[in-house]
Amino acid sequence: MADSTPEPGAADEGTSRTANSAGAASNHSPTWIWILLVICAILIVTIRVSNATGDFAVDNLLSLIIGFIAVATIYIWFCFRSMYPLSIRRWVMVAGILPLMVALACFRIGEVSGDVVPRLVLRWSKNADQLLDHPPGELTRSVDLSTTSADDFGQFLGPARDMRFDNVSLSDDWKAAPPREMWKQPIGAGWSGFVVVGDVAVTMEQRDELEMVTCYDRATGELVWWDGVETRHATVLGGVGPRSTPTIHAGRVYAMGATGYLRCLDGATGTPFWNRNVLDDVNSDLVGDLKVVAWGRAASPLIVGDNVIVPAGGPPLGPFVSLIAYDAATGDEVWRGGKYQITYASPSLATLAGVPQILIVNEEFATAHDPTTGDVLWEHPWPSTSNADALSSQAVALPDDQVLLTKGYNAGAVLLNIRHNADGSWSADEVWANPRVLKTKLTNVVIHNGHAYALSDGILECARLSDGIRQWKRGRYGHGQILGVRDRLLVLSQQGELLLADADPTKLTARGRLQVLEGKTWNNLCLSGRYLLVRNAQQAACYEMKESE
Numbered sequence: 001m002a003d004s005t006p007e008p009g010a011a012d013e014g015t016s017r018t019a020n021s022a023g024a025a026s027n028h029s030p031t032w033i034w035i036l037l038v039i040c041a042i043l044i045v046t047i048r049v050s051n052a053t054g055d056f057a058v059d060n061l062l063s064l065i066i067g068f069i070a071v072a073t074i075y076i077w078f079c080f081r082s083m084y085p086l087s088i089r090r091w092v093m094v095a096g097i098l099p100l101m102v103a104l105a106c107f108r109i110g111e112v113s114g115d116v117v118p119r120l121v122l123r124w125s126k127n128a129d130q131l132l133d134h135p136p137g138e139l140t141r142s143v144d145l146s147t148t149s150a151d152d153f154g155q156f157l158g159p160a161r162d163m164r165f166d167n168v169s170l171s172d173d174w175k176a177a178p179p180r181e182m183w184k185q186p187i188g189a190g191w192s193g194f195v196v197v198g199d200v201a202v203t204m205e206q207r208d209e210l211e212m213v214t215c216y217d218r219a220t221g222e223l224v225w226w227d228g229v230e231t232r233h234a235t236v237l238g239g240v241g242p243r244s245t246p247t248i249h250a251g252r253v254y255a256m257g258a259t260g261y262l263r264c265l266d267g268a269t270g271t272p273f274w275n276r277n278v279l280d281d282v283n284s285d286l287v288g289d290l291k292v293v294a295w296g297r298a299a300s301p302l303i304v305g306d307n308v309i310v311p312a313g314g315p316p317l318g319p320f321v322s323l324i325a326y327d328a329a330t331g332d333e334v335w336r337g338g339k340y341q342i343t344y345a346s347p348s349l350a351t352l353a354g355v356p357q358i359l360i361v362n363e364e365f366a367t368a369h370d371p372t373t374g375d376v377l378w379e380h381p382w383p384s385t386s387n388a389d390a391l392s393s394q395a396v397a398l399p400d401d402q403v404l405l406t407k408g409y410n411a412g413a414v415l416l417n418i419r420h421n422a423d424g425s426w427s428a429d430e431v432w433a434n435p436r437v438l439k440t441k442l443t444n445v446v447i448h449n450g451h452a453y454a455l456s457d458g459i460l461e462c463a464r465l466s467d468g469i470r471q472w473k474r475g476r477y478g479h480g481q482i483l484g485v486r487d488r489l490l491v492l493s494q495q496g497e498l499l500l501a502d503a504d505p506t507k508l509t510a511r512g513r514l515q516v517l518e519g520k521t522w523n524n525l526c527l528s529g530r531y532l533l534v535r536n537a538q539q540a541a542c543y544e545m546k547e548s549e
Contacts, residue, residue, distance in 0.1 A: 174512025337374025
């Protein structure tokens with residue numbers, strides 16, 4: 001009889017082969033891979049649909065991180081831990097790395113949106129400031145910036161620096177009478193807005209190594225004069241060029257550059273009267289300033305009496321100066337006030353409790369200053385850091401001695417009641433705070449009939465000022481800009497689309513839409529009479545708006 005006992009090891013070998021086959025088969029698609037993919041997909045969809053963090057930029061970053069973790073985990077498992085044949089794993093490894101290396105070699109981040117969405121461009125393509133040549137060296141035409149009128153828009157955010165222009169009534173029938181394009185042309189890089197006196201428009205722009213103040217004929221777009229300083233600010237997140245808007249006053253142009261150059265120019269010819277380096281005045285330098293004011297100095301100069309006032313700041317470890325006043329005629333320093341590092345907001349003049357005062361929002365605190373001495377009258381905590389959760393929005397003075405503070409990054413809004421006490425001291429008491437409304441990341445608010453209108457994290461929103469309660473929030477316009485015109489709102493989206501809407505607390509009613517610019521648009525609007533000037537980092541245009549009859 002034949003021996004049926006298996007040879008030693010035969011059963012073990014068969015069992016081992018069976019086990020290895022089963023293990024290999026299971027390792028080809030382990031359950032945890034599918035669980036990971038499902039969890040990551042659910043997290044990403046939940047974050048993006050619900051705006052889970054309250055900030056679209058943070059939502060985008062979280063979605064990117066979660067997606068990267070899922071893809072990287074699967075890639076590493078497949079290449080180094082799975083039981084697929086070595087040849088296949090090597091092919092996948094190369095197929096995953098090679099396109100990434102090619103992409104890194106051929107592409108770079110050209111710009112980033114306000115929601116931190118990058119736009120890739122070819123690595124050898126030109127930056128926005130390199131698309132235009134330097135203008136002619138001598139321009140002989142002289143213009144008049146001394147003769148003023150009610151149609152002028154001579155400073156940041158309008159005649160009263162309150163994001164309003166009420167000297168015109170706009171037609172709301174854009175089908176029958178749409179805005180008429182008068183001119184559209186390339187412009188140097190930067191996020192400055194236009195200012196207009198008479199028929200002359202002034203802005204700032206970067207052309208290669210020159211940070212320029214430029215003057216244009218408002219009717220034709222012809223360049224009239226320019227003045228340049230050899231300096232350049234550029235960051236991946238913030239882009240290239242100047243950020244602030246010039247101020248026109250008494251026939252002169254005052255302009256603050258992104259690297260701290262404050263200029264006073266003859267408005268007729270662009271000839272410099274004086275130039276101050278604010279960084280030198282506060283014992284700082286470009287390297288130190290970039291660490292603490294990471295996206296460039298963006299404050300627009302404020303004229304009060306005979307002085308021009310700008311935020312000052314200081315080196316990374318201090319000491320800091322909130323504001324410096326210079327003599328508007330000579331550039332000599334007049335006073336210093338405050339002890340906080342600067343943000344990207346601009347100073348404004350207000351009268352509260354019957355007393356004129358300069359409002360400014362610094363890192364950590366909003367403060368009010370005596371216009372003649374710079375002394376701090378009152379302050380209120382308002383946290384921010386200028387290299388992270390940056391603050392760009394103005395402190396807004398309201399009737400009844402109140403001040404509205406707004407900010408992005410889920411800070412929202414706070415309403416303060418300002419009191420001048422019998423002993424001469426000041427108080428800033430909180431009336432309400434709501435982190436869910438008026439999250440003005442790169443813009444400001446329009447006030448109309450007891451309500452505030454703003455692009456709140458990129459969505460148009462109306463909030464009631466008495467209690468901070470949202471009335472409505474509709475329309476995704478990105479981090480553009482708005483302007484109040486009587487009972488209307490002009491909204492310029494981040495994508496360059498212009499919207500005319502009612503300033504109505506009950507609902508959003510759109511009256512007209514028009515694509516006025518191409519490309520990312522963060523620059524403020526300028527309305528001079530019936531003429532609207534708009535620009536971004538590559539284009540500028542003028543439109544004639546139809547008035548209501």
